[in-house]
Amino acid sequence: MSTLFPHLKVVFPNGRSEIYRLEEEIDFNPVGYRVLVPLKSSQRGATAIVVKKFLAKPSEATPRIDSFPDRFPVINPVALEVLKNNLLEYLTTLGESVFKLIPTWADWYQETFAVAVEKDPQGLPSGVLKIFAKLKKRGRIEYEKLKKEFDPKILRLLEEHRLIKIETRWVAPKVEEEFFKPATTDMEEVLRRIKRARAQRKEEVLKVISLFEELGRPLERDELLRLGISSPTLRYMEEKGLLKRVTYSLPPFRGELLKSPRGVYSPINPPSRWELRNLPLEERIETLLRMGEWVISQGGDFLVLVPELELIEEFYPRLSEVFGDRAVVYAETLLQKEKIKNWFKSAEDYGKIFITTPRWLFAPLKNPLAVYVEDEGHPSYKMFQSPYFNLKRLAFEYAKLVGAKLIVSSEPPSVEQFLISKTFEVRSKETKPQRVLLEGKNPFEDGILIQYLRREGKHLILTPKKGYSNLYCQRCGVLLECPRCEVYLAYNFNFVECPVCGFKAEKTECPRCGEGTKSFGYGIERVKETVKSLIPEGDFTFSTHPPQRGEFDSVAVLFADSILSIPDFRKGEEFYRYLIKAQNRTKKGGLFLLHTLQSHHHAVVSLLKGDSSLFYLKELEFRKLLEFPPFSRLYLVAINLEEENEQLALKIFNRLKEALKFTSAQVEFSKAPTFRLREKYRYQILVKLPLKLEDRELQKISKVLRGLKISYRRARVIPNPRSLV
Template identity: 25%
Template sequence: MEHLITPVSRSSQKLYAEVVINIPLQKVFHYSIPPHLCGTLVTGMRVRIPFGNKIIAGFCVGFTDTPFTDKTKDVLSIIDSSPLIDDVMLKITRWLSFHYYCGWGEAISAVVPPVVRSKKKERWNTFVRLKERTTSPVQDVLIQIKVRAPKQAKALEILLDHSAEINAKELIRISGCTMPGLRQLEKKGFVLIESRLQDTANTSRTIDQLQQHLTLTGDQQKAFDSICKKLLEPKPGVILLHGITGSGKTELYLQAITKMLEQARKAIYLVPEISLTPQTIQRLKARFCKVAVLHSSLLGTVHQSQWNDIREGKVDIVIGARSSIFAPLKNVGLIIIDEEHENTYKQENNPRYNARDIAILRATYENAMVIMGTATPSLESYQQAMNGNYEKIVLPRRIGERKLPPVDIVDMGEEVRKRRGFNIISQRLEYYMKQSLARNEQVILFLNRRGFAPYIHCKRCGFVLKCRRCDIPMTFHKKFNTVLCHYCHAETHPPESCPDCLASNINYRGFGTEKIEDEIRNKFPNYQIIRMDSDSMRVRDAHEKALNAFERGEFQILLGTQMIAKGLDFPNVTLVGVISADTILNLPDFRASERTFQLISQVAGRTGRGTKGGRVVVQSYNPRHYSITYAAAHDYEGFARKELEYRKQLGYPPFGNLTRIIIRGPQEANVKEKSAIIGDRLKEFAKINDNHLEILGPSPAPVTRINNLFRWHMLLKAQNLASIHKALQGNADVLKPSKSVQIMVDVDPYMML
């Protein structure tokens, strides 16, 4: 790999530029360097090149004096005045390209944000807010507006939900209303529209503003001493910090960063969710001067400003979500991966990398330490620690010797029989909610399913309303009176009668966070509830505002999906309710039990963090499943032993490696035919070359159609990942996409649907 990156010394011999472009091909193209560009072009710069009959941009990744062909075309121009990526990042992207079976150009495009590549110059933003004292009139005319201008009505409803101003681009994106439509609302006197200069991000604070570190407990001090000792080693390696919820992992991160800054080195801090970023940013900026933030929710010029500050050496610490691992930070000495078990570290679009693996690779190249912290380690990381590849440090107790909350498991099947009917909230959960709220304490309710009703069903003929473009039921969203596909985002009005038999007894089945919100408002009308899911948190900065309001006590009940399940610290929360522990457990995925255990454990950790203690109520129709019982007992080791037994028998990670191939296209016959061809070729290859490689499938994917594309899939399973790579490289010709069929290769997949 290194020979592609090593700089080539200039000589009298003619050199050719090695260029990669953003296409799904693992191929380097050679271009002649015109005399006027010699001495100017260096690796990491973008160049304009002729490619076919087009002029496109590519990245220069090296130089050679022996081109693939005698007929090379010239580089037309150099786009950048300085390299956008350095040698370390070139090595990382080259590995990423090979390991995840994608184009090198695709990998580099994932490293350099689009806003940086486009050199965005925007400096003005337009904001929209409700006009003062118009709340009641707006609500009065909403029904009339919905008939004439439904998108304007949707924009107004969003503004009513968010008292603060909203960026016009963001409002247009989530409401579908155009700028002329917003201007019409302004003319009618409902909103105010204002344009002003966009602020750039501030990455520094003065030293006298900074807070001091907290005093470590005995367990924390012991862990910190181990971290400091490992920091002094020539190759620090990886630490798995296994600390129960509330044990003080964050304080260890912050003090480890201080130790690293004392050595004149820098740090990257990864969090799994944008919703976690605000709290972590506040903690970091309270302790350190030069902190930059990178995540997808940043406005364009702010994102560009932060990236440039990092690249120019103005920043010591970078915090952000998955893609922050590619931050152009020099002299990195420490990489922190908070909640390392989270599947959000896995990118689901090309290139399908896992930030956890990239972090370890980057640390290897930069001789840095990786600290992976969690209360529920991924079984892959746990096994690595058991094998001695990672150093494991345990924090077994909460700060202040606070006890983990007791967990009550409610058998919802028994609940239905006793109460002679279905109730979303069990009697036990309702009882404990009343107690907590009466004491002026707060409650968190968790359900990993959004919307009002997951599907619409006809009692008479059994019809289920499905998306016309996807093979899944559409979810009813009561607030906007729409049914929505959560895969392709298709939207329509709910039917008044059954489309098949015309019966009027349409039934809304199941429940999501929106329906629970209605239920809780009816049961507890005197308390304020706030809902956090991807429907209610669509506006920029909505996460931060919602969590700040809950922390201030403006809301007594927080209801949400997995974005509230981890990392949040609210001492006044004394009760957590898991509405349905079976949502993930019933998915056709070998990680379903692990994810169920992790989610219950993590959401249970949101309570009992203050002096008042706490309690957890878990509702389930499968209350004796080991993932639920071990989570209720706060027994990670017991769960890990049992789950690892199953994984070992089946050869699943961490005892084997998987790669998923998805074949999709608009014509099911073509997809099925191509799947059979690929499957036959791979099985024949395995039979001749590698008896340890197993090919499962091809077969229809669990979700057989998304956005009018039929989907088939197959799994490649082997103990050694090299066997899978060998099979992919040896059959690259049959894995090429065509106009009629798309092919996606997902190495180390986290989604099986």
């Protein structure tokens, strides 16, 4: 009888899976572990993740595992089950999914190097001596690079005569990283320093500044290169004092590891499913601390998902102050060595609180007893790149599979959360300010708004649109548009800017006729200028978004209807979310001012009456009528072309419609709401499926949609898109 040996099934980033064998039994469950393996297709090795262990007869044709580089799994083994349940709907593979949800530093690779054995060879031709001079200077050189510079036959000859040797090594990630951040945010100063640069360089510099404004965090060099910024531009910006290199980390805590909670807060054993609705930030953090006391007293782990770095910087110092090194943070802005240390620290066998952004929800926690989802309606819970997972949904499934308590905060609940809110215990806090509706095109004209703002106290003024205004050409009768997009340019004092693609220019004349233009509409800068000119001494805070914390005697939302101009089925929900967040910044008994031309919109009616159910019932009625989520599965096929070519887009549509002819799918074709964007012409196909589908039909539809992705390079298939824009 043949002896059975342990074998492992592993997956790779490209979606492939392979079987490898172990030479001997191991004393741990390897599922979720990272392994280094030789590739069958080449002499190089690669990183893979173990997804299954089984016993089988050994075969020389089955390659061996090289090594396990870690003490702990790199991904929680339960995550693999969650992902398997979602592969079909999200048109992906287990390998692709796993590697998108673990950090990039985990993907090691194998490299072959040439090393000189004889340091100072004698009697060799000068051309060959150049090879040794290069190796002596560098120590070792990647063999593939050396072959491009020198004759491979000579290199093989040197290897045969043992003058050089070829070594294969695993290349680990860097442990030090530098970030770039702007050295100045004064746009006038930026324009002054690049005044003599050529047009293309100016354009790239302004794009870099725009990226920092949009993302609101330091950026790595590689990230900037991936976003289309050239190395010479980065060097130029450093020389001009526009960029500086920094190392960035969240506030460290240098205390000893705490063996038990301090008991600063009385523990809360939360319900199995708990929603914290419209609670102020400080109250949410205090509740989190009390739940943390309970989780750690039970010897378990607490997974805390926070959608923004700004919020991590609010939560983490408070957690570390109470729980010491039991509070572990993982964020993209940490140094690489801190990322690696903290990722594997999450797997240590003691209770801890692991706080991170949604993408890293599958860190290898040993014993998760509770999962907290902060601001569950935030767009960051939807991945914007393949495989486009809804990470909130994965978190819910993960909590269920591991038997953890599930706590969510909402401000206000998303439409999806409202539908399932009966399955949660809800703790809510209602803000009931004095609400005043301001109608009319311009709230500054009749003086009523200014009368309210003259009152004593702190005032928050919100306007969603960035910049000063749009620009209008009276001669042509049009608003100025971005030359790359069908989007109105925002005027910002000395330049105009596209709010979508980041295009910037100093000229404010009409490109059609060359005439001067005038301001049209109100952005936050024009609102600020107007209010300050009328009330110079007031205590005002101006913003395009409601802040995370703070209470104000009055909150004024002006020109918010611009949110409703977005051609998207979620615009009503986004509008309502904005209004509720703004209202919640009002002090008890304070004043909430809303300027709108859409006073009959269900979001406005619901807010003014103080009855949230009015909004949700009307919004659900609208979604059901048009068969949009949450009443259907939706796939967006986004076709982006270099030139306007409706014939090609229709060809893709007709092929898809024919392939889905005998299924329950509805297939609709149109130009994208913003047809031209970033110099691409955009068409879209919507595929709507019933929520309840037999597995066989879903498999057929999934196969067709995946085939479409492969056949047409310009077509992206996005499952359950957050937006159609």
